Amino acid sequence: MTLLQVLEHEWLPIRSGGGQSLNVHQAALLERLADSLPARALEWRRAAVKFTQFCGVIQLGDLTIEVLPKIARQERDVLRCQQVLVRLLQVTGALPPQQVGEATLGQQRHALLDVFIEHFRGMLAQQMQLGLIRRYVPMEDELATVRGRIDLVKQVRLNAFSPQRVHCRFDEFDIDNPYNQVLRHVMGMLLHRTHHPAIKRGLNELLAHLAPASIRSFTPEQVEALVFDRLNQRWQPIFKRCAEFLRGLHPNVTAGGIPALALMFDMNRLFEGYVTWRARRAFKGLQIQSQGPRRFLAANQAGKGVFQLRPDISVLKGAQVVLIADAKWKILSPEERKLGISSADLYQLVSYxxxxxxxxxxxxYPAMEGLNPGLREKLTIEGSDVQLAICSIDLAGVLVSSDAVFDGLHSWVSEC
Known part of the structure; x- marks a missing residue:
């Protein structure tokens, strides 16, 4: 098993010398998978490939590639990058935190895919302790005692000379239903994707409880079509993860039909979700709205709205929007006069x-390790009372509870 750990926007060489690089065959497999990855997740140049703002894990046969967020300008601390990515996934809900099984991986000193699988196994173990999903399944059988109702037609026709046996129709409260069949299918798939012995042992223990469930294959769409009621709605996050795992599988990418697995996350979305989460913790008593409220910038001659606006994060006091924030997954450049801020981003906010x-x-913006986070600049828009704060957040701070930047923004908004 080969593990390559690469940072986002870092070029990975393609050569035959081994080390931190892809060989030609591995690069060809990655290229075949490219169409199944998010758009523009890869950039190619002669003898090198770069992963853009999508981080996560790609498994191609015996090769596993971890794409990690870059949180430091100079140092390459992959363990810390792993921890930051996992924590971002947790606080944004993409990887729900759980307690069962966390000790298995210690401080995440293992492959990122193992971290994802172990979190899923822990979530599943928690729910299975409360009981599997059971459904009544219609059955019929010849029994020594009556169960359910007697099938008189079959009883007369088949058991006329064996009255000691009764042909009955009844409902069996069984675990062999599509819900548990999905769980068995996904866990069986993950069992072959991990090389961690403790995780394999944990998955096998759970699979033993699902042995009565039939072996079937499912598509992500079939999993998403499952209906949940008040009795089994606690299982919904589990089945959402099942669909994500199944969607990440890409059969027949590698030679011999060995499936590939890709679980990639858009860091723009993750960072926006993290900033929203931080804002909700800091702006007590105010409403936080993500991707809204949606309004149109203009109206055409027919009076119909055009150019819809959708702010990343809005802070509302009643019906009044008191702060609009845009989260940008981009590193500021302190050495530049305008800090490397895009004019288009500024124009967009002014239109808001x-x-x-x-x-x-x-x-x-995110702040890399080694650069002081906080308020970088405060601008006044000429000809108006509008003020713009430019802030950077220490991504390493995602591992602790530091809301200093947002507390400052809260005080700033209160002055208005």
Whole structure:
């Protein structure tokens, strides 16, 4: 098993010398998988490939590639990068935190795919302790005692001379139903994707409880079509993860039909979700809305709205928007006069201020280790009372509870 750990936007050489590189065959397999990955997840150049803002894990046969977020300018601490990615996934709900099984991986000193699988196994173990999903299944059988109702037609026709046996129709409260069949299918798939002995042992223990469930294959769409009621809705996060794992499988990418597995996450979305989570913790008593409220910037001659606006994060006091923030997964450049901020990002926020009648704007960026986080700049938009704060958040701080930047923004909004 070969493990390559690469940072986002880092070029991975393609050569035959081994080491931190892909060989030509592995590069060809990755290229075949490219169409199944998110758009623009890869960039190619002569004898090298780069992973863009999508982080996660790709498994191609015996090769596992971990793409990790870059959180330091100079140091290459892959363990810390792993921890930050896992924590971001947890706080944004993409990887729900759980306690069962966390000791198996210690401090995540293992392959990232093992971390994902172990979290799923832990979630599943928690729910199985409360009981598997059971459904009544219609059955019929010849029994020594009556169960359910007697099938008189078959009883007369088949058991006329054997009255000691009664042909009955009844409902069996059984675990052999599509829900448990999905769980067995997904766990069996994951069992072959991990090389961690403790995780294999844990998966096998859970599979033993699902032995009565039939072996069937499922598509992500079939899993998403399962219906949940008040009795089994606690299982919904489990089946959401099942669909994600199945969607990450790409059969017949590698030679011999060995399936590939790709679990990739858009760091733009993750960072936006993290900033929203932090804002909800800091802005007590105010409403936080993600991707809204949606309004149109203009109206055409027919009076129909055009150019819909959808702010990343809005802070509302009643119906009034008091702060609009955009989260940008991009590293600021302190050595530049404009910090490397895109003019388009600034123009976008100013249009928000005009349409929402909001006087407080914020651009929020990640801060790499080694650079001081916090308020980088505060600008006043000429000809208006609108002010724009440019902030950076220490990504290493995702591992602790530090809300200093957002507490400052809260105080700033209160002044308005």
């Amino acid at each position: 201020a005009l349409r929402y009648q909001c006087q407080r704007l914020a651009l929020i």
